[in-house]
Amino acid sequence: MEVVAFYSLLFIICFVQSAEGILDPNDFLALQSIRKSLHDVPGSTFFATWDFTADPCNFAGVYCAADRVVALNLGDPRAGSPGLTGKLDPSISKLSALADFTVVPGRIYGPLPQALSQLKNLRFLGVSRNFISGSIPAGLGNLRHLRTIDLSYNQLSGAIPASIGGLPELTNLILCHNRLSGSVPSLGNARSLTRLELKHNTLSGWVAPHSLPPSLRYLSLSWNRLGGPVDRLLAPLTRLNFLDLSLNRFTGPIPAQLFSFPLTNLQLQRNLFSGPVQPLNEVTIETVDLSYNRLSGAVSPMLASVQNLYLNNNGFTGQVPLTFVQRLLAAGIQILYLQHNFLTGIAISPTAEIPVSTTLCLQYNCMVPPVQTACPFNAGKRKIRPPQQCNRR
Numbered sequence: 001m002e003v004v005a006f007y008s009l010l011f012i013i014c015f016v017q018s019a020e021g022i023l024d025p026n027d028f029l030a031l032q033s034i035r036k037s038l039h040d041v042p043g044s045t046f047f048a049t050w051d052f053t054a055d056p057c058n059f060a061g062v063y064c065a066a067d068r069v070v071a072l073n074l075g076d077p078r079a080g081s082p083g084l085t086g087k088l089d090p091s092i093s094k095l096s097a098l099a100d101f102t103v104v105p106g107r108i109y110g111p112l113p114q115a116l117s118q119l120k121n122l123r124f125l126g127v128s129r130n131f132i133s134g135s136i137p138a139g140l141g142n143l144r145h146l147r148t149i150d151l152s153y154n155q156l157s158g159a160i161p162a163s164i165g166g167l168p169e170l171t172n173l174i175l176c177h178n179r180l181s182g183s184v185p186s187l188g189n190a191r192s193l194t195r196l197e198l199k200h201n202t203l204s205g206w207v208a209p210h211s212l213p214p215s216l217r218y219l220s221l222s223w224n225r226l227g228g229p230v231d232r233l234l235a236p237l238t239r240l241n242f243l244d245l246s247l248n249r250f251t252g253p254i255p256a257q258l259f260s261f262p263l264t265n266l267q268l269q270r271n272l273f274s275g276p277v278q279p280l281n282e283v284t285i286e287t288v289d290l291s292y293n294r295l296s297g298a299v300s301p302m303l304a305s306v307q308n309l310y311l312n313n314n315g316f317t318g319q320v321p322l323t324f325v326q327r328l329l330a331a332g333i334q335i336l337y338l339q340h341n342f343l344t345g346i347a348i349s350p351t352a353e354i355p356v357s358t359t360l361c362l363q364y365n366c367m368v369p370p371v372q373t374a375c376p377f378n379a380g381k382r383k384i385r386p387p388q389q390c391n392r393r
Contacts (some may be wrong), residue, residue, distance in 0.1 A: 023067055025257045027067075031050075031069070034089050037106070038074065038087075043085065045073070046060055049331065069095045073101075086109075088132075090115070093113065093115035096121070101119070102124065102125075104129075106130055118139055123138070124148045129152070129153040131152065134156065135159075136158070139342070144164070149173050152177055155337045159180070160198075164185065165186050169191060169291055173193060175201070176199045176201070176220065180201040181201070187211060198220065199244065200223040201223070202225060204226065206226070207226055207233050209232035209235075212236075216237050219242065225249060229247035230245065237261070242263065245327070251274070254268060260279070265287045266289070269310065274296065275295040276300075277303070278297070283305055289310040290311055291312045295314040296314070299318070299324075299343070301321035301324070304323035305327070305332070305358040306329045308333075308335040310340070312338040313341075317343065324336065325347055328358060333360075336360050337360070337376075338360075346362065350371060359374060362366070364379065365384070
């Protein structure tokens, strides 16, 4: 058997040297193992070019520099194309010069190989929209050149390894739509991190102050079980342009300075936020959703400049500020949801024509809605709150 193995290796070396390129024998063997463990799903022809009597550097998805494979993109990258099935073979770790490893959406199952942690040159890891299960290898935290980790839309479980928080060049961490549990690890030392997506998992507990780096520009933690106040957590994140904390258990007031961040989208709906909402200046955020919380007090006129504003299902009281009426009639507001509060009036004529580009809902407050508006289905059929509820306010 040893003689057979020797001659097999000798054949590979001779073949690789006689091909158009000169591929490292270890890389050649690794590609063979990867090919054996994966298959085209019906309709896919990705592996049609993987003919090992030809130069592997001409295979679909294989990119070489000198005699080494530096990028491996498994599957047809065209949107909507069929993917691959099978398991990821640990021999991927033998591609020691690999800097870029991606897998297109498909039906690949099984764990993420622990051996990936041996790829010291890896900068981009993208294995999303498959059926990868098991835990995230803690050894990924040893890959000091990693810039992007995208393992979204799989079936990964367990905790997010704390070691990932120490990656000095990490810019994108995308782990959304999995089954991850435990707490959000401290990522304060990932000083290059700009995008963090952890939505649609089962993460729980408080997110500790200073556990997120000030470099963040995109933060999505929605659809988890996270809780606690957010004032100290968010205060350093002054570069954020997208924030989604919706469908969690966050508590306390919404920090006033948050409305001064360079945000385009602020999603805080369906939490336990309470108290008044008091922006310091006119709010220029395009979309603000504060619905389904425990917010109270008057509606701030500083919010009238928001294009899409959701304040419904809270405890707001008093009159709707005149600035909202002016913006509504001038078509400066596209969506204004104020239903299910305790508002007592709005200074708008019953005959006023709301622009067709504007959606306004006022029902189930402590007033008769002065205009006919198209409310969402879940607003219910009742137009006015029962008087006994309003009298207690």
